[in-house]
Amino acid sequence: MLGTSSPCSELEDQRLADLGKSLAHPARIRILRLLLATPGCIGGDIVDAVGLAQSTVSEHLRILKASGVITGEISGPRVCYALNPEALSLLADFVASLKLPANDACCIPEPKDAP
Amino acid sequence: MLGTSSPCSELEDQRLADLGKSLAHPARIRILRLLLATPGCIGGDIVDAVGLAQSTVSEHLRILKASGVITGEISGPRVCYALNPEALSLLADFVASLKLPANDACCIPEPKDAP
DNA sequence: CCTATATATCGGCAATCGACGATATACGAA
DNA sequence: TTCGTATATCGTCGATTGCCGATATATAGG
Numbered sequence: 001m002l003g004t005s006s007p008c009s010e011l012e013d014q015r016l017a018d019l020g021k022s023l024a025h026p027a028r029i030r031i032l033r034l035l036l037a038t039p040g041c042i043g044g045d046i047v048d049a050v051g052l053a054q055s056t057v058s059e060h061l062r063i064l065k066a067s068g069v070i071t072g073e074i075s076g077p078r079v080c081y082a083l084n085p086e087a088l089s090l091l092a093d094f095v096a097s098l099k100l101p102a103n104d105a106c107c108i109p110e111p112k113d114a115p
Numbered sequence: 116m117l118g119t120s121s122p123c124s125e126l127e128d129q130r131l132a133d134l135g136k137s138l139a140h141p142a143r144i145r146i147l148r149l150l151l152a153t154p155g156c157i158g159g160d161i162v163d164a165v166g167l168a169q170s171t172v173s174e175h176l177r178i179l180k181a182s183g184v185i186t187g188e189i190s191g192p193r194v195c196y197a198l199n200p201e202a203l204s205l206l207a208d209f210v211a212s213l214k215l216p217a218n219d220a221c222c223i224p225e226p227k228d229a230p
Numbered sequence: 231c232c233t234a235t236a237t238a239t240c241g242g243c244a245a246t247c248g249a250c251g252a253t254a255t256a257c258g259a260a
Numbered sequence: 261t262t263c264g265t266a267t268a269t270c271g272t273c274g275a276t277t278g279c280c281g282a283t284a285t286a287t288a289g290g
Contacts, residue, residue, distance in 0.1 A: 009148070020144075023135030023206070025278085033124070036213055053280055058238060060278090070191040077236050077287045083132040085214040091138070092214075095207045098151055099200040112244065140248080159248045159266065161263055168250055175248090192266050 012090070019091040027052060028060050035070060035083045042078050085104035127205070136208040137139050142167060150185065150198045151214035158193045 022028060027050050034049050047057045061081065064070045068087035073080045137143060142165050149157075149164050162172045176196065179185045183202035188195045 009145070010141075013144040013148070016144045017139055017141040019203075020135050020140075021251085024132055024139045025135075026125070026132040027278090029128040029131045029135075029209075030124075032213060033128075044235090048219030052278090054237075055239080055281075056279055072288090074237095079237065081158075083213055088210050088213065092207065092210045094144075095203050095210070098147060098198055098203065099207075142248090167248090169267075170251075170269080171249055176266080187267095189256090189267095190262095194267065 016091055016094055018067050019069070019088060022069050023062055023091075025060065027057070028064055031060060032069070032083065033059075035081060037072065042080060044078070046081070131206055131209055133182055134184070134203060137179055137184050138206075140175065142172070143179055146172075146179065147184070147198065150196060158196065161196070175202060 023032075026032070030050050031046055034046055043057070043061070044062070047054045050057055050060075052060075060073065061070070065072050068084055071081070071082050071084050145165050146161055148163055153160070156213075161176070162169050165172055167175075167176075176185070176187065180187050183199055186197050186199050188197070
């Protein structure tokens with residue numbers, strides 16, 4: 001039906017929501033903090049730091065990786081996780097746009113009702 | 116200065132996660148966009164714009180209000196919703212901090228001192 | 231080869247989320 | 261007052277999430 005009607009809303013809303021979801025759990029925030037603070041962080045240390053089961057931490061890492069916020073590179077028997085802050089640029093820009101005075105940042109959401 | 120050294124970043128992690136959760140749904144992103152693009156205060160128009168049931172939209176508005184991202188002021192028979200971008204400052208600062216002098220030195224510091 | 235380590239995946243369970251319709255409440259207007 | 265509009269809340273349902281233990285996979289080393 002609609003599909004490509006909206007130039008910049010539908011898809012971007014979903015993408016922004018995915019990025020928000022990747023930040024929507026304290027364990028994932030903590031993981032990001034650890035990656036920021038640790039020069040060359042690896043998984044085992046993350047498990048200790050967050051205090052959850054290894055499988056649970058692995059799942060959080062999977063979510064962060066899926067949203068692109070972190071990268072995981074196999075390095076021998078371990079995996080090197082690293083921040084990929086560029087993935088959050090879209091979210092950062094959106095949040096920043098909310099602080100600007102009332103302007104039409106992108107496009108005005110249109111009612112579903114079509115003429 | 117800000118905090119008290121930070122014996123409990125756990126609270127801040129939770130606060131950041133709550134803010135992230137408020138952005139973790141495309142309908143809520145869309146509502147924020149609408150509030151940004153609309154000069155006046157609106158209520159019922161939001162329901163039309165997101166295309167969900169009125170009770171569902173009200174729930175999303177409640178979530179946004181609970182996290183402080185928007186404010187709702189009673190204005191006659193309607194409610195005037197408005198952005199409160201300051202509530203997102205904590206999240207914005209956190210995201211920005213991830214981009215800073217980040218650890219460019221990826222990965223493990225070599226297994227040099229292997230036993 | 232076999233063993234130990236590190237990470238990923240599977241199965242299951244309780245809790246939360248998102249959606250809806252129905253209903254309740256608050257206010258202005260007639 | 262009563263009526264109509266606008267928003268909030270309630271009850272319920274299916275889907276998803278977060279957590280765990282157990283197991284699978286991959287690699288380094290003996």
